[in-house]
Amino acid sequence: MAxxxxxxxxxxxxxxxxxxxxxxxxxxxxxxxxxxxxxKRIGLLYFWATLVFFGxxxxxxxxxxxxxxxxxxxxxxxxxxxxxxxxxxxxxxxxFIIPMTTGAFGNYLLPLMIxxxxxxxxxxxxxxxxxxxxxxxxxxxxLFIGVAPNAGWYNYVPLSGSQYDPxxxxxxxxxxxxxxxxxxxxxxxxxxxxxxxxxxxxxxxNRLPLFCYAMFAAAVGLLFALPSLTIDTIFLFLxxxxxxxxxxxxxxxxxxxxxxxxxxxxxxxxxxxxVPAFGIATSIIPAFTQRKxxxxxxxxxxxxxxxxxxxxxxxHHMYATGLPTVGLIFFAAxxxxxxxxxxxxxxxxxxxxxxxxxxxxxxxxxxxxxxxMFVIGGLSGMMFVAIPLDQATTHTYFILAHFHYIIFGAAxxxxxxxxxxxxxxxxxxxxxxxxxxxxxxxxFVGTNLLFFPMHIVGLLGMPRRDYTYPSGLGWGAYxxxxxxxxxxxxxGILMLLGNLVVSYLRGEEAGPDPFHGGTxxxxxxxxxxxxxFAVIPKVRSAYPNWDGDAAETTRRLNQGVLVLEQGHEQVxxxxxxxxxxxxxxxxxxxxxxxxxxxxxAMVVLFxxxxxxxxxxxxxxxxxxxxxxxxxxxxxDE
Amino acid sequence: MTAAAFPRRPSLPAAWWxxxxxxxxxxxxxxxxxxxxxxxxxxSPIWPQGGVSPPELISTLVPALCLATTSVxxxxxxxxxxxxxxxxxxxxxxxxxxxQCGYLGFEIRDYNNQQNxxxxxxxxxxxxxxxxxxxxxxxxxxxxxxxxxLLWKLSKGxxxxxxxxxxxxxxxxxxxxxxxxAVVGTLLSARV
Numbered sequence: 163m164a165x166x167x168x169x170x171x172x173x174x175x176x177x178x179x180x181x182x183x184x185x186x187x188x189x190x191x192x193x194x195x196x197x198x199x200x201x202k203r204i205g206l207l208y209f210w211a212t213l214v215f216f217g218x219x220x221x222x223x224x225x226x227x228x229x230x231x232x233x234x235x236x237x238x239x240x241x242x243x244x245x246x247x248x249x250x251x252x253x254x255x256x257x258f259i260i261p262m263t264t265g266a267f268g269n270y271l272l273p274l275m276i277x278x279x280x281x282x283x284x285x286x287x288x289x290x291x292x293x294x295x296x297x298x299x300x301x302x303x304x305l306f307i308g309v310a311p312n313a314g315w316y317n318y319v320p321l322s323g324s325q326y327d328p329x330x331x332x333x334x335x336x337x338x339x340x341x342x343x344x345x346x347x348x349x350x351x352x353x354x355x356x357x358x359x360x361x362x363x364x365x366x367x368n369r370l371p372l373f374c375y376a377m378f379a380a381a382v383g384l385l386f387a388l389p390s391l392t393i394d395t396i397f398l399f400l401x402x403x404x405x406x407x408x409x410x411x412x413x414x415x416x417x418x419x420x421x422x423x424x425x426x427x428x429x430x431x432x433x434x435x436x437v438p439a440f441g442i443a444t445s446i447i448p449a450f451t452q453r454k455x456x457x458x459x460x461x462x463x464x465x466x467x468x469x470x471x472x473x474x475x476x477x478h479h480m481y482a483t484g485l486p487t488v489g490l491i492f493f494a495a496x497x498x499x500x501x502x503x504x505x506x507x508x509x510x511x512x513x514x515x516x517x518x519x520x521x522x523x524x525x526x527x528x529x530x531x532x533x534x535m536f537v538i539g540g541l542s543g544m545m546f547v548a549i550p551l552d553q554a555t556t557h558t559y560f561i562l563a564h565f566h567y568i569i570f571g572a573a574x575x576x577x578x579x580x581x582x583x584x585x586x587x588x589x590x591x592x593x594x595x596x597x598x599x600x601x602x603x604x605x606f607v608g609t610n611l612l613f614f615p616m617h618i619v620g621l622l623g624m625p626r627r628d629y630t631y632p633s634g635l636g637w638g639a640y641x642x643x644x645x646x647x648x649x650x651x652x653x654g655i656l657m658l659l660g661n662l663v664v665s666y667l668r669g670e671e672a673g674p675d676p677f678h679g680g681t682x683x684x685x686x687x688x689x690x691x692x693x694x695f696a697v698i699p700k701v702r703s704a705y706p707n708w709d710g711d712a713a714e715t716t717r718r719l720n721q722g723v724l725v726l727e728q729g730h731e732q733v734x735x736x737x738x739x740x741x742x743x744x745x746x747x748x749x750x751x752x753x754x755x756x757x758x759x760x761x762x763a764m765v766v767l768f769x770x771x772x773x774x775x776x777x778x779x780x781x782x783x784x785x786x787x788x789x790x791x792x793x794x795x796x797x798d799e
Numbered sequence: 800m801t802a803a804a805f806p807r808r809p810s811l812p813a814a815w816w817x818x819x820x821x822x823x824x825x826x827x828x829x830x831x832x833x834x835x836x837x838x839x840x841x842x843s844p845i846w847p848q849g850g851v852s853p854p855e856l857i858s859t860l861v862p863a864l865c866l867a868t869t870s871v872x873x874x875x876x877x878x879x880x881x882x883x884x885x886x887x888x889x890x891x892x893x894x895x896x897x898x899q900c901g902y903l904g905f906e907i908r909d910y911n912n913q914q915n916x917x918x919x920x921x922x923x924x925x926x927x928x929x930x931x932x933x934x935x936x937x938x939x940x941x942x943x944x945x946x947x948x949l950l951w952k953l954s955k956g957x958x959x960x961x962x963x964x965x966x967x968x969x970x971x972x973x974x975x976x977x978x979x980x981a982v983v984g985t986l987l988s989a990r991v
Contacts, residue, residue: 282813351820359813385820389827393835397930406919406926408835414848414923419838423831736810743810785944792948795960 181727186693197751199284205270212262219253231645233633243629244312251315263438274683277362277699279732282355290348292759297342304334311335319409336395350384364701365740376441383434383469391427425476433472439576449679450526451518464503524598528579535571560620586672590688593665605654611647615640680705698724747796754791818967848924853989863983869895873969880965
């Protein structure tokens with residue numbers, strides 16, 4: 163079987179490797195990290211940044227759960243509680259899950275899986291990261307100075323209008339979300355073009371790994387869904403600051419417009435959160451069952467279909483707003499339809515486990531937990547096809563239980579599984595298996611104890627977003643159980659992170675391919691060299707590491723076929739068939755992305771402060787930064 | 800020896816795909832604004848709301864049609880760049896830019912005149928009217944900046960990077976022109 167070692171057989175091959183090393187070497191020190199365009203470094207930067215935001219969002223969740231542990235609790239006042247649940251939602255969605263799955267996992271792994279040396283637009287990739295960090299810092303500075311968003315992550319008008327929320331809180335929301343949206347749009351464009359153009363020769367679309375299909379589907383979702391939210395927030399900002407009337411019925415506007423535009427983004431967003439997690443599952447299951455995933459083409463189609471149908475589902479968030487009956491039925495039908503591609507995937511995962519030879523190591527345990535919780539969350543989601551049930555449970559903890567099973571169970575569990583699975587690839591060290599398995603069980607118990615009772619209190623009528631509740635309603639015991647579950651989940655997360663930190667310091671050498679995974683990242687050393695692949699691979703199947711091409715790779719290195727050691731280069735291929743079409747020079751590290759992101763953040767800051775003139779000057783500096791950016795041109799081949 | 804052992808097939812460059820991604824995103828942006836316009840219209844008993852008169856046909860449509868014609872020289876510029884004809888590339892970009900800047904000058908003056916007659920804060924109709932128009936003009940400004948930058952780049956000659964840039968910017972103009980026609984069509988629908 164193909165276990166790759168650095169192919170350095172002949173002196174000529176070694177010489178080529180040395181040249182590649184020099185050509186692709188990252189700049190050392192902090193400056194190297196600030197100016198990096200290497201997708202692996204950017205992926206790691208995303209990882210650490212999103213982990214910090216995950217910690218912040220988790221602390222907010224635990225503060226809320228502590229407040230709700232008993233009836234009539236006054237630990238946290240209503241105003242602070244408003245900011246906490248708003249920032250918790252915004253953080254977990256915009257600052258943790260999307261940037262963790264696409265930014266961290268996607269950035270690090272996508273080029274490695276398609277046999278590329280970097281993303282299609284490396285500087286844009288860096289820009290995307292620095293804008294993302296700016297948006298997070300912007301929102302959290304607002305929290306610390308008491309002007310954080312406080313009308314929930316979906317920020318309904320008229321509550322978020324200047325009449326009912328006159329402070330700067332909602333302006334921070336609008337501009338922070340726009341800034342974050344720019345980052346996600348850049349990432350989405352980057353992923354699609356990279357998948358279309360930067361695949362290794364031979365990787366036709368039917369050989370594209372399912373992880374990449376998932377990233378592609380999420381990117382398409384982001385690209386087409388985000389503008390709706392951007393427009394919505396621009397309208398709200400204009401209403402609040404310029405005096406327009408988009409959301410004011412008295413002047414011909416409509417409050418429902420906000421919800422319509424928001425959920426046109428918001429529901430695809432849910433699939434954008436979980437589809438990359440599907441991609442992680444479809445990577446882990448073949449590695450730990452040692453078989454190709456059952457129904458590969460069906461799963462690929464299903465991953466994309468989930469996103470496509472997701473665009474036709476959005477109004478099921480608005481059943482209680484008085485939509486016409488025809489509309490309700492249409493969106494109920496669309497909600498039912500999305501079950502089909504989801505179920506195809508569930509059966510594919512299960513059949514792969516049944517027909518393969520599963521090794522229940524930690525990553526696969528997390529995928530098992532993910533499937534369990536995804537099915538529960540999916541079943542409660544299916545209930546919303548019954549419109550009266552949806553109307554009855556809207557704004558209760560039942561909804562909260564449903565989407566936390568989906569978002570935590572179906573998105574975060576695979577993230578945890580992925581952390582274990584690719585940890586040896588990223589660090590070169592093996593994690594400790596037994597503590598890993600214990601961390602899974604602690605997290606599994608804690609998460610279910612945290613979220614399952616929410617179904618019950620929801621059906622008992624407990625409304626979400628209230629900072630406290632009276633005693634005597636039978637909600638107290640369930641809430642206490644949820645709070646205990648929250649703290650157990652915290653322990654599980656700390657065990658997981660602790661395991662990874664100790665493994666990094668004291669773990670055994672992992673080697674290039676400890677799990678015998680099927681995709682290309684397992685053909686190269688761990689951690690990957692700066693140039694990723696000594697030889698641009700020639701792909702023959704969807705699981706190229708199982709094709710046994712290591713000897714051929716060495717031969718090509720010695721002969722210098724597609725080594726591209728003469729420049730900072732990578733290949734471009736045709737979109738459908740993966741034929742070689744070009745060799746292009748890639749940019750080196752650059753200061754412009756971080757500078758541009760800084761000026762853009764300043765634009766947002768001064769707009770929030772109402773200093774439009776200064777914001778304009780910062781906008782001009784953005785243009786100058788772009789000018790500087792493009793003053794460097796790649797050399798012709 | 801690099802990629803010589805592998806046969807090559809021509810395909811569109813990543814730069815073009817990058818521009819297509821921008822166009823997709825911006826198309827949804829305009830679609831959302833246009834949907835908002837009709838959302839208000841279909842919920843409003845009188846359109847335009849509040850006795851505001853609809854936009855004039857000739858002064859709205861003719862400049863937009865003039866702008867749309869610039870797609871032709873921009874596409875010719877892309878062809879000329881691919882053929883390595885630098886002088887023709889510059890000429891086509893300059894020809895398009897003259898019309899584009901003329902359009903922009905006229906529209907900025909017209910926008911201010913309209914704003915003086917009835918303000919963006921008048922009602923929901925004027926809010927979406929001026930926002931749509933402003934967004935469209937913003938895209939023309941960005942296109943003009945692209946074209947000026949391209950001319951500066953072309954002053955140093957042609958290479959693959961600048962050829963790809965010409966192609967991508969031509970496509971941006973195709974999009975901006977179509978967006979302008981869509982916006983103008985939407986706004987003029989108030990006359991129907």
